[in-house]
Amino acid sequence: MTGHPAGAFVAGAPHDGPPQPGDLALVLAGRKLLTGPDGRFPRVGELPAGTGWVPLGTLGGVPAWGTDATDDQPPEGRWRSWRSLAAALPAPLADLAGRALAVLTFRRTHRWCGACRAELADVPGEQSRRCPGCDLYVPIRLSAAVLVAITRPGPTSGPDELLLVRHASGPTALWALVAGFVEAGESLEDAARREVGEEVGLALGRLTYFGSQPWALSGPGVLLAGFTATAADTTAEPVVDGRELTEARWFPLDRLPAELPPAYSISRWLVDHVAARLAG
Numbered sequence: 001m002t003g004h005p006a007g008a009f010v011a012g013a014p015h016d017g018p019p020q021p022g023d024l025a026l027v028l029a030g031r032k033l034l035t036g037p038d039g040r041f042p043r044v045g046e047l048p049a050g051t052g053w054v055p056l057g058t059l060g061g062v063p064a065w066g067t068d069a070t071d072d073q074p075p076e077g078r079w080r081s082w083r084s085l086a087a088a089l090p091a092p093l094a095d096l097a098g099r100a101l102a103v104l105t106f107r108r109t110h111r112w113c114g115a116c117r118a119e120l121a122d123v124p125g126e127q128s129r130r131c132p133g134c135d136l137y138v139p140i141r142l143s144a145a146v147l148v149a150i151t152r153p154g155p156t157s158g159p160d161e162l163l164l165v166r167h168a169s170g171p172t173a174l175w176a177l178v179a180g181f182v183e184a185g186e187s188l189e190d191a192a193r194r195e196v197g198e199e200v201g202l203a204l205g206r207l208t209y210f211g212s213q214p215w216a217l218s219g220p221g222v223l224l225a226g227f228t229a230t231a232a233d234t235t236a237e238p239v240v241d242g243r244e245l246t247e248a249r250w251f252p253l254d255r256l257p258a259e260l261p262p263a264y265s266i267s268r269w270l271v272d273h274v275a276a277r278l279a280g
């Protein structure tokens with residue numbers, strides 16, 4: 001079989017048996033995944049017999065398995081970051097790559113019970129682990145983050161305006177959306193309003209859920225939740241602290257900057273969704 005199977009990725013879908021040679025193989029070293037000369041993920045049969053495999057889910061019905069590359073004999077091929085894979089591959093494959101990163105990193109960093117120091121054991125059929133000593137249940141952890149596309153009416157007869165920000169670190173030239181991690185005990189909506197208040201000093205009016213995307217750039221197991229929102233005060237100007245953000249500016253929807261988030265990101269999907277109002 002050549003190429004990647006087409007179809008949806010189902011994370012954690014049950015596997016009917018042990019790995020088969022034609023199953024997909026996600027091999028991790030550090031934060032990078034192995035691809036063959038054709039840019040595709042290898043098959044289980046291309047890796048040494050006796051490799052320890054962890055079930056990840058199914059892609060178009062084909063089981064996918066993950067493993068950490070052994071230090072002594074790393075397989076030949078090209079090692080690629082999630083950013084590179086997500087930019088080049090369809091979304092289901094990027095999601096599979098993100099899950100491999102999350103599951104394998106979780107297993108490497110959750111070997112011991114945090115309460116009694118016993119070695120954690122696998123829970124059959126799950127990616128969680130359990131302590132045989134004190135019965136502590138350790139599920140794989142997700143970090144939720146929110147992104148907000150804030151608009152306000154433009155000047156008379158002009159299009160609406162979208163708030164974009166520039167960050168002090170990372171890709172500093174990029175015009176991005178206000179975003180931040182959800183605190184424990186906080187709803188997604190509360191987090192969206194708090195982050196916007198903290199980062200640009202604005203209050204939100206209507207806040208509408210847009211969609212979500214599993215994300216593997218700012219750490220494994222990040223889940224991004226996107227919102228559209230209106231500014232409560234349509235004359236208020238954003239204020240940045242100069243530490244996390246360097247700039248925040250309202251852009252008319254017909255004059256958005258060229259330096260926008262990449263096409264595979266929910267940030268860009270939100271910007272494009274809001275900009276599509278112009279066509280309507």
Ligand SMILES: [Zn+2]
Pocket residue numbers: 113114115116117118131132133134135136
């Ligand atoms: Zn324990």
